[in-house]
Amino acid sequence: MVSGSGLCARQVVVDARHHMLGRLASIVAKELLNGQRVVVVRCDEICLSGGLVRQKMKYLRFLRKRMNTKPSHGPIHFRAPAKILWRTIRGMIPHKTKRGAAALARLKAYEGVPPPYDKMKRMVIPDALKYELEAKRKERALVAYERRKQLTKLRLKAEKAAGDKLGSQLDILAPLSY
Incomplete structure (x- = not known):
């Protein structure tokens, strides 16, 4: 899946498990624009950075955006993880x-993991893995721990x-739990 190497597989199957959404989408988008066919499986296990409540509020803000006169014409809010990834890549x-339309047609x-891809070799994208953020x-x-320890000592x-x-x-203050 290395662009510019001249060695392109007919199609690359990417296992999205434990990958960060934006990082995965940006790398896949670039590959699609370079003519590579990409199939992303296990989109339901993609990770989003930040807390659960933050992600929920962000998605609810997104759901509020709609066309006033005819909402069916407005932005379509996909709920399926594969469609969320597809829309993220479309934005890139x-x-x-x-x-661009041809590039997007090369994405699945x-x-x-549906039947034709369960027997194929699945790739990971090391730069997009959640594990990469662990050291940071x-x-x-x-x-934060050192600061908390210092404040406790003070x-x-x-x-x-x-x-x-x-x-x-x-x-006098002891019985009042001070």
Whole structure:
């Protein structure tokens, strides 16, 4: 699936499991524009970055966008994961030109693995895997943990200093869970 190498398989089957939506879509879009036929299977296991609530709110905002006078003419809101991937890729391709329409015709996307492709070799795209983001997440988590640890140490120090000053008043506050 390497563009420009002159070695193109007739069609490439990509297993979308544990791939990030945008990263996968951008790489597949480029391959489609270069003339490669791409079949994406297991679209139901594509990952989206961010939390679940954030993704839900984002999708609900998208659902609100519609044509006022005749909603059937307006943006069509696909719910199926394969169609969501298809639409994401369409946004990365000049689909209103002949070249873009031909590129989009070279794409097939499925939930699960349908019969002709279950016996074919499935590829992964290493740059689009969720695992690639893990190192960055661990770095940020370590920084947050160190900061939290430092703040806890400062709070305990402040409580000790306040305890020395307050003295007998702490006995009054203790039953009130302070």
